[in-house]
Amino acid sequence: MQFFFEVLIGGLLAGVMYSLVALGFVLIYKASGVFNFAQGAMVFLAALTFVGLQEKFGLPLWGAFPLTLGVMVLLGIGIERVVLRPLVNQPQITLFMATIGLAFFLEGVAQLVWGTEVRRLDLGLQDEPIESVMERFNLLISKFDLVAALVAGLLVAVLAVFFNKTRIGRALRAVADDHQAALAVGIPLKQIWAIVWSVAGFVALVAGLLWGARNGVQFALTFVALKALPVLILGGFESVLGAIVGGLIIGASEKLAEVYLPSLMSDFLLKHYDISINLAGIEGWFAYMLALVFLLVRPEGLFGERHIDRV
Amino acid sequence: MEHEHNTGRRIGGTFLSVENISLAFGGVKALTDISFDVREHEIRAIIGPNGAGKSSMLNCINGVYRPQQGTIRFDGQAFQQMDPHKAASMGIARTFQNIALFKGMSVLDNMMTGRSLKMHTNLFLQALYVGPNRREELEHRQKVEHIIDFLQIESVRKTPVGRLPYGVQKRVELGRALAAEPRLLLLDEPMAGMNIEEKQDMCRFILDVNDEFGTTIVLIEHDMGVVMDVSDRVVVLDYGKKIGDGTPAEVRANQAVIDAYLGVAH
Numbered sequence: 001m002q003f004f005f006e007v008l009i010g011g012l013l014a015g016v017m018y019s020l021v022a023l024g025f026v027l028i029y030k031a032s033g034v035f036n037f038a039q040g041a042m043v044f045l046a047a048l049t050f051v052g053l054q055e056k057f058g059l060p061l062w063g064a065f066p067l068t069l070g071v072m073v074l075l076g077i078g079i080e081r082v083v084l085r086p087l088v089n090q091p092q093i094t095l096f097m098a099t100i101g102l103a104f105f106l107e108g109v110a111q112l113v114w115g116t117e118v119r120r121l122d123l124g125l126q127d128e129p130i131e132s133v134m135e136r137f138n139l140l141i142s143k144f145d146l147v148a149a150l151v152a153g154l155l156v157a158v159l160a161v162f163f164n165k166t167r168i169g170r171a172l173r174a175v176a177d178d179h180q181a182a183l184a185v186g187i188p189l190k191q192i193w194a195i196v197w198s199v200a201g202f203v204a205l206v207a208g209l210l211w212g213a214r215n216g217v218q219f220a221l222t223f224v225a226l227k228a229l230p231v232l233i234l235g236g237f238e239s240v241l242g243a244i245v246g247g248l249i250i251g252a253s254e255k256l257a258e259v260y261l262p263s264l265m266s267d268f269l270l271k272h273y274d275i276s277i278n279l280a281g282i283e284g285w286f287a288y289m290l291a292l293v294f295l296l297v298r299p300e301g302l303f304g305e306r307h308i309d310r311v
Numbered sequence: 312m313e314h315e316h317n318t319g320r321r322i323g324g325t326f327l328s329v330e331n332i333s334l335a336f337g338g339v340k341a342l343t344d345i346s347f348d349v350r351e352h353e354i355r356a357i358i359g360p361n362g363a364g365k366s367s368m369l370n371c372i373n374g375v376y377r378p379q380q381g382t383i384r385f386d387g388q389a390f391q392q393m394d395p396h397k398a399a400s401m402g403i404a405r406t407f408q409n410i411a412l413f414k415g416m417s418v419l420d421n422m423m424t425g426r427s428l429k430m431h432t433n434l435f436l437q438a439l440y441v442g443p444n445r446r447e448e449l450e451h452r453q454k455v456e457h458i459i460d461f462l463q464i465e466s467v468r469k470t471p472v473g474r475l476p477y478g479v480q481k482r483v484e485l486g487r488a489l490a491a492e493p494r495l496l497l498l499d500e501p502m503a504g505m506n507i508e509e510k511q512d513m514c515r516f517i518l519d520v521n522d523e524f525g526t527t528i529v530l531i532e533h534d535m536g537v538v539m540d541v542s543d544r545v546v547v548l549d550y551g552k553k554i555g556d557g558t559p560a561e562v563r564a565n566q567a568v569i570d571a572y573l574g575v576a577h
């Protein structure tokens with residue numbers, strides 16, 4: 001039982017990190033109605049810029065952070081100017097294609113400026129068990145995981161308030177629902193887009209730092225975005241809450257499946273069907289499997305509303 | 312539904328004029344050389360068969376569509392092409408033929424968006440501090456509640472509009488436009504798809520708005536009875552051309568208009 005809780009908690013904490021990446025997608029999707037293919041590239045670019053600035057100018061954490069944030073905000077404003085503005089009122093698929101182009105562009109620029117080797121990113125957080133928890137509950141909980149989860153949780157809370165309680169949030173939800181109507185009531189679409197992409201850049205930065213510190217800053221960071229996909233399918237593309245809950249479910253079930261499923265399944269198969277298979281590596285595909293099954297049952301996600309076309 | 316309000320309102324000078332507007336989508340000529348004017352405080356109807364270019368005309372006025380030729384003159388300023396944001400900031404509000412509400416948001420929130428341009432606290436700063444912003448929000452809220460009362464939709468204030476019946480949604484969309492306290496109100500078929508009772512209510516709202524606030528209204532409507540009752544003057548479009556312009560009585564007597572509605576070959 002001890003071990004079960006360890007796995008579960010580890011999974012939930014990892015799940016918060018997935019939520020964080022998924023959140024970046026949700027923000028853009030809500031405001032521009034487009035699946036931002038470049039979100040992974042933004043995570044990569046942010047992390048790489050951060051370590052790059054640290055290395056080049058010997059900056060401390062608190063020095064590199066605002067600078068990188070500045071870069072991401074400028075990027076957000078730039079994307080609105082160069083990519084979105086000319087594409088107002090174009091079909092969604094056009095916007096989507098534009099974000100694919102943007103992804104390659106950002107990946108290219110990031111590597112051109114900062115080089116291609118893998119970098120270490122040190123946030124001063126050790127990936128070691130928290131002693132007090134170990135003594136009292138005899139559970140191994142990683143300090144890094146816990147802090148990362150807290151940071152992510154805080155960010156999510158701030159964004160949730162931002163969306164639901166502020167005027168920008170209301171304007172943003174309006175833009176997400178109907179561009180034409182938003183324009184007609186005088187909501188400044190361009191400003192809203194620039195804000196949203198900047199906020200998405202901020203989220204990408206936080207995700208990039210946490211993931212980068214854990215796995216090293218390398219091109220593979222762009223694939224973190226792929227892990228956000230099953231989270232989005234579970235949570236729905238339009239729901240901040242969905243991104244959180246989806247992340248937790250994916251994180252936890254993935255870890256549990258990784259630990260328990262291989263032995264359970266192979267025992268079962270061997271006993272009843274006399275088949276012996278090796279299910280190692282299940283963590284690589286379990287989340288996608290889960291998402292696929294979920295997609296068949298509830299395509300609109302946990303918190304999405306089911307759309308029925310008016311005919 | 313008789314329009315007895317004329318006596319009380321004082322119709323003013325020309326407020327909006329469209330001059331020689333032409334608009335084409337590829338080969339389709341949606342509008343050809345259209346000119347007409349709208350006077351202050353009047354209710355001006357645009358009628359015509361399906362595809363005549365009525366919605367296109369409205370879309371040019373608030374800048375959703377950009378005409379290839381012509382001038383739009385509003386409140387003393389001339390524009391080759393309007394821009395929706397500019398139009399809104401000059402006091403033009405509108406509704407859409409296919410309801411364009413923010414479906415996931417409540418009635419109240421939808422109507423609050425209508426006050427976007429009335430809010431003065433900077434959009435960026437307001438996320439940071441709460442004090443003056445909170446007071447401002449409350450003032451706007453009061454104005455909106457007033458409109459909610461006027462339109463008799465108190466009972467659904469907090470309901471997401473996507474869940475409301477069609478007729479009520481149309482009313483909410485009118486409310487959102489009114490929330491902007493517009494000087495010019497563009498209504499694209501505000502009564503389409505309504506039953507008689509709902510139409511009567513909507514007619515009354517439109518007349519009351521015009522009467523109480525002096526709002527100038529341009530209205531597209533298919534129901535001839537409604538048009539005759541409500542409007543001061545009528546423009547008739549057919550295949551993108553203007554075929555009639557005058558008081559309801561004059562238009563009704565116009566042979567070209569009668570032909571267009573009866574489908575006589577051109």
Ligand SMILES: Nc1ncnc2c1ncn2[C@@H]1O[C@H](COP(=O)(O)OP(=O)(O)OP(=O)(O)O)[C@@H](O)[C@H]1O
Nearest residue numbers: 336339341359360361362363364365366367368408
């Ligand atoms: N965005 C667009 N792209 C291409 N063609 C358009 C567009 N909008 C309108 N049209 C065309 O312009 C013409 C006029 O359309 P419009 O919608 O203005 O007519 P309408 O008088 O409002 O008709 P209805 O009574 O059916 O609403 C039609 O032939 C229509 O197909």
Ligand SMILES: [Mg+2]
Nearest residue numbers: 365366367408
């Ligand atoms: Mg129309």
